[in-house]
Amino acid sequence: MRAARVVRQLRRAGCVFAEDEARLLEQHAAETGEPLEPLVQRRCAGEPLEYIVGWAAFCGVRVAVSPGVFVPRRRTEFLARVAAIFARYSGADATVLDLCCGAGAITAVLQAEVPDIRLYAVDLDPAAVECARTNVGDDVHLFVGDLYEPLPAQLRGRVDVVVANAPYVPTEDIAAMPAEARDHEQRTALDGGADGTDVARRVFDGARHWLRPGGTAFVELSGSQAVALSPNLDADLDVCITESKAYAEIVLSATAPGGADAADREQAWDEVHALLQRPRPA
Template structure:
């Protein structure tokens, strides 16, 4: 498989609506072990699966993150959330990656903050399996619903809780790209009526788990800032929001002052 193979694949992918057809052809050519596997990959892509699910990994913040079919693929915009999380971490910080999906955020934090004590949790069994692969020897991964998944010993000792919560309003799920809507678990996107159902639950629970001066961070939509800050305030957290112009991403931070 060589350059002529890529030239043959690119038109097929482009006709199927793949915007980055040349890049995807090169990706599949590099990942496939033989022509039969390559053809299967191309057919899966034409059928609507994301390239990351097909090859089994996603590039995120310079690292290769394992992602199984159905597991949320880390978005490049979420690097803004990672940057803000790292800014709050020390070498000995207790960090929880909540709604962790593949564990991508925790994996990058481990790379950037050596010595951080990492934990991750998700309600989806497939995501937990991926996170355990990505965080093997790096951090502990738990399966369960938000803080219910965490061991009691972490209560009151979490310095930083980062949560890439689902924040798409339910009525807007139908507007998402098909590869996300049809090939990622609905629980990873559905944020309820206004998109903040999960965020509110986590904000309410966070003070019990945060250490004094600890923070909770999440990515939200630009139109959700006021409601998110109100949720943090109701939980006794001091809320601020930051907007990353380059990635067009809004990050909300709540700090436990006591």
């Protein structure tokens, strides 16, 4: 009876997945002993569900998210899975760098899925890095700062995979975003500058110096942004746009020249193409 009432309240407030949300709120209330009604009221007032229950599901991993820190989106699971494939093909002790790591969702997936990997992650927002620490523990090298700036210099030219879900909303589109994102997430987590590609461009500019020969950088963007940005990247980089219909996501990638592992890279791409044929797991 109570469940049906909560579903009705959530539906009236505009929650599309009211049944699922009611179940998660009730589960959270039961687990924590918090009274259900204030939780439902917070959700009806527009607070993101993930801030209320304190976590988001991402590639089957429960990622803790604290208020204000960007909530990992399901579509970014494609970026994480592609990065995991390339990390796996990079051999033992692969070095992977998650720029703009937020709550550390991508890093947490890489940690769970690829054994014996060296993980570095960076975010400008100290609250995000603190949140990432709770998700990935002490084995990951975490830094607060601007993209590559806080990294140890000895990493230059040695990174196998750079992965970044950087902010890519064009500045003037932020006002049209759902209130949940606009009012609750940091502007620095969303705003990608005039055409949305300011941070992504800097990720690729730096990748040229931090990737090892044959290493690859992967960045989530919209289709039109990927098309606009790719001709402007360093001419030495081998650039590719990959679209996943299942995840509704576009990934722009750029591979540094050289490296003795072209065959491994080809196998990794074969695995990505196989992933493109599969439906997104529920």
